[in-house]
Amino acid sequence: MSGHLRLLFGRRARRRWIHLILGGALAMPYVFVGQLVVGPATDSRYVFNDLPLQLLSFAVGLPLAAVTAALFPLTRSLEAGAVRSLCGVDAGLLAHGPARTRAAKGRTAAWFTLHLGFGGIISGMSLAVPPFAGFLAALPLIVWLGGAEFVELPEALDHTWVLALAPLAGVATLLALACCAAAAGTLLARWAPALLGPAPEDRLAxxxxxxxxxxxxxxxxxxxxxxxxxxxxxxxxxxxxxxxxxxxxxxxxxxxxxxxxxxxxxxxxxxxxxxxxxxxxxxxxxxxxxxxxxxxxxxxxxxxxxxxxxxxxxxxxxxxxxxxxxxxxxxxxxxxxxxxxxxxxxxxxxxxxxxxxxxxxxxxxxxxxxxxxxxxxxxxxxxxxxxxxxxxxxxxxxxxxxxxxxxxxxxxxxxxxx
Missing domain, CATH: 3.30.565.10 (Histidine kinase-like ATPase, C-terminal domain)
Known part of the structure; x- marks a missing residue:
């Protein structure tokens, strides 16, 4: 049991989670640019309030991130440094210099897109899931104190047994978030040597x-x-x-x-x-x-x-x-x-x-x-x-x-x- 908890909340898992949060932060400028494209294209004035449009803006911004990584060779050095520090990948498996060849730039662009993609999703979940889980955990207390009249609850939550299971659902939601973050961090750490590793030219140099x-x-x-x-x-x-x-x-x-x-x-x-x-x-x-x-x-x-x-x-x-x-x-x-x-x-x-x-x-x-x-x-x-x-x-x-x-x-x- 302690081993499973360490995989989800241990030091390495927390550092990889931070790495994903940084990816989400890097993705925000590209999301804003995507909104400038999606808003006029869908004739929507309030893209911020529409989750499907937000996801569409995110999808439009990721190709722009790939182009940026391909145009700036130093992206590989910066990403490799972050991976060494936060993902626990051996420094010998990663390249130390900027991407020079076309193949190296392509791998760097793929990595940057994955980092921002996974990071944006996990960052969004990290912002939305904890408040929702806290609400579920506190829901029985809210109803018991008479606060249900101030909160519009679905009819399904009117049952007593549903209210009793709400705290467990909140804890399960947090565990699901931790599992998603750990899985995404593990995948990125496993793919980092292939995408950010030295090319034959780098090994020769x-x-x-x-x-x-x-x-x-x-x-x-x-x-x-x-x-x-x-x-x-x-x-x-x-x-x-x-x-x-x-x-x-x-x-x-x-x-x-x-x-x-x-x-x-x-x-x-x-x-x-x-x-x-x-x-x-x-x-x-x-x-x-x-x-x-x-x-x-x-x-x-x-x-x-x-x-x-x-x-x-x-x-x-x-x-x-x-x-x-x-x-x-x-x-x-x-x-x-x-x-x-x-x-x-x-x-x-x-x-x-x-x-x-x-x-x-x-x-x-x-x-x-x-x-x-x-x-x-x-x-x-x-x-x-x-x-x-x-x-x-x-x-x-x-x-x-x-x-x-x-x-x-x-x-x-x-x-x-x-």
């Missing part, structure tokens, strides 16, 4: 927007991993080397501390730039991303400050590289050095060259491998980031053990996809 958002997030994740990860690896190595020679080589300790200071300062600047993109989209005014042409020497100097021997053979002019290629190549070299710092022995060799045969930039990072590489739990993101960067530029990546060493080889076309 949402998927493209989601893909673009994921691409930006992945790019920022790569930037954070490469810059902060390299800085932490370098600082750890420099601090460890300084600790070992703290009492025997103060000059090296001073150089290591200076390198740690320089590394952390530059990393904080890069971190601010990435966080600025997260906050502001384009992060105007933040520090530019490091490139191969302007920052390679600093990168190698910071890496060597930890005691690691780095031999770099640069057979190109880094300043002549395109900005995007130079930036991504710097990150690839940085991550390659970070991996070498984590796993290498005493020497790391970095080689950059351009192969004239096919016009590609080849980046090779090699370090001695005295034992099988150990995979850290949750590790491996650096190599995936390198592969992602190379793939976005149309290049290839090869990484794995070679005879006596670990070798990372990346090839990037000088003129690849944007």
């Amino acid at each position: 949402a998927a493209e927007a989601r893909a673009a958002d994921l691409a930006v997030r992945n790019r920022l994740a790569r930037e954070l991993h490469d810059s902060v990860g390299h800085a932490l690896s370098a600082v750890t190595l420099q601090a460890s080397a300084a600790r070992r020679v703290l009492d025997t080589d103060p000059e090296f300790v001073r150089e290591a501390l200076a390198a740690i200071e320089d590394t952390t300062r530059r990393t904080v600047g890069e971190l601010d730039a990435v966080l600025g993109v997260l906050r502001d989209g384009d992060a105007p005014g933040t520090a530019p991303a490091p490139t191969l042409g302007g920052d390679l020497d600093c990168l190698l100097r910071r890496t060597r400050a930890g005691g690691t021997r780095v031999t770099a053979t640069v057979g190109i002019d880094p300043e002549a590289l395109p900005p995007v290629l130079s930036r991504e190549a710097y990150r690839i070299v940085q991550e390659g050095l970070s991996n070498a710092l984590r796993h290498a022995g005493e020497r790391v060799t970095v080689t950059l060259r351009i192969e004239a045969a096919d016009g590609q930039l080849a980046i090779t990072v090699e370090n001695p491998l005295d034992h099988a590489p150990v995979c850290r739990p949750g590790g491996g993101h650096g190599l995936r980031g390198i592969a992602d960067r190379a793939r976005l530029l149309g290049g290839t990546t090869e990484a794995g053990p070679a005879p006596g060493m670990w070798r990372l080889h990346v090839r990037l076309p000088l003129k690849g996809p944007a």
